[in-house]
Amino acid sequence: MIPNHHYDELVSSYLFYNIDQKVSAYVKDHPDAKLYKMGIGDVTLPLADVVIKALHEGVDDQSKKATFHGYLPEVGADFLREAVQGHYKERGVDLDIGEIFVSSGASDELSHILNLFDKKNSALVMEPAYPAYVDANVMEGREIIHLPSSRDNGFLPMPTDDLKADLIYICSPNNPTGAVFNKEQLKAWVDYANAHNSVIIFDAAYECFIADPELPHSIFEIPGARTCAIEICSFSKTAGFTGTRCGYTVIGKDLEREGMNLNAMWVRNRTTRSNGVSYIIQKGAAAVFTPEGQEQIQKNIDVYRNNAKVVMAALDELGLWYCGGKNSPYIWMACPDGMDSWTFFDKLLNEAQIVGTPGEGFGDCGEGYFRFSMFGDPDDTKEAARRLVELLK
Template sequence: MKVNKHYAELEESYLFSTIAHKVADYQAAHPDKDIIRLGIGDVTLPLAKSVVKALHEASEEQGHKETFHGYIPSEQGYPFLREAIQKYYAGRGVELDTAEIFISDGAKSDLGNLLDLFDVDNTVLVPDPVYPVYVDDNVMAGRRIAYMPANADNGFLPMPNDSLKGDIVYLCSPNNPTGATYTVDQLKVWVDWAKAHKAVILFDAAYECFVSEPGLARSIFEVEGAKECAIEVCSFSKIAGFTGTRCGYTVVPQALEREGMSLNKMWLRRQTTKFNGVAYIVQRAAAAVFTEEGMKEIQENLDYYRRNAAVIGAALDKAGVWYCGGKNSPYIWLKCPGNMGSWQFFDWLLETAGVVGTPGEGFGACGEGYFRLTAFGDADRTKEAADRILAAIKTLPSGC
């Protein structure tokens, strides 16, 4: 028997596990220290009332023989949810067939599971810095990984060029961790490149709901021709707070083919073999998100997080610290003051201000010297954290 030795090539610990251990050790050594966590991107507001109502009603259905639901009729998901997602896209000018929409238990799962469709002998392109899962999924499989530097020079949005070579491309917009967001025109360049090189784009749109400025893309399918080269993965975690409820969806266009094979049919076959679908009650709750009342409640929650981002941004402005993100993203990506390294700033901020963030280096080599803060916290605690950060930075020597 042989094991998959590629696991030995992974980092010893997942980024956020490392952070959790460091914070736990610090808290144990300083039990009286009040720590505010702005690191992990978990939401803090409860589910919207309409969502909870749908959960209750669906749960009640499961208690009666006449309305009981067993195995899901299709591993793609119930028609009522796929049709709701179809209408959501149509409201933004993107036409989808419900056969192109697949319900899942979250974007993270699908971003890894989609790799089942591709041979291991493909080169994967990922931005640097990047959400660590993109890298780890491919390291586990033994694929070649090439990094596309994302830095201040390109606005943390890498673009293709004639020298770029790859088969599978991960794009995340609004980006995690930097908050940078592609315009429709920029994505058009990527689509044209992918079509010319027969590459496939895996587009992570988990944070699309935060995009508010005109000209910025919420879906890669806003670009003509994208259905021939892109798969889009999205989540209910950020738009509706389903981080603990677990639901997402992936759009695999019927027009997407490679080597004479339909990736839509391949994905359907993969899901019917390896996936039993998302619970009925969760899908009913997800469908409630797209009702008129649900969308109103969801927007109130999103505005709450946007205000948190503005509070953090205002503090950094006062401190004279460079940052991006926060406007079309729940993440603020800042340049570490005092010429500190990412982990050095992590330790300094924890010790000086009692605030936890995420070191940019943990997202890739190009993240060194940067730091991520999240706007998903409680408003009062976020305000206190912003005040602490500002006060701490003021203690640094001027010119830092």
């Protein structure tokens, strides 16, 4: 037996380990202190009532012979795929039901989808970035192209003539920066991908937070995307499914490379490697797209958006640069007074009991920046913002 030695090439993922160690040490020394946690990107509000009702109905269905469901189609139940299809239709994107694949979540799918591509392909990662983009490709021995971004380009890098990449990761709204590509910027990437025979892996996990009607929620709003893009979506932030696990992936039937159809390939992959997502979970997910579901999940999203407004107001008062927040659940700020991101982390923890995420953990060009998550309790967020102003003013 020969193990996969590419695992030896992984850089130690010390970011959240270090955060946990520092927080644990602080709590041990200050057992009565209340911490204001704005670091982790997990939701805090419960599932919508309509989703809970649908989940219960799904359980009841499984208790009766007449409504019992065994194996479902590996690519997803038609009732959920049709609900997703209708959701895209409302945004002006026409999809065939056969272009929609139900998954166990975006995190799983971002890794699984790589099975469609030869390991000789290079993967371009725009940094700062979600660390799993890099790690999933390192595990397969794929060449990684690190494309840095900065405050100068609003953390939205664009393609250049000398760039060469086979797979292109785009996360918009971005984790961790909160930056969002507009239609013209995405069109430039789509044109690049089509011209260079590349494939875009478009991570749309946070699209529900886009408030600006001029910004695209889906890469399939961009002409030409059907022949170069795969879109991976999630119910985690949209509907609070972080502990429930469900998502969906869109692969157009027009997407082909070297005579091979990637949609057909993914059908074969799913029917070989997956037994699909449970009926109960898909029943709950479908409820998200009902009128009641859309109304109820919007109320939760608005809570997180209001959290962002509170933190942005504090940063505006302090005169600190930031991006994100307006169309994203993340705020990416420049550390004050030229501090490095871990020094700023320690200052916030020890002097204000605020926990965030140092930018260095998202790539070298994240150094000097800091990420705040807006998924916390509203009262805690207000108090954290007050403490931030008091500390830095």
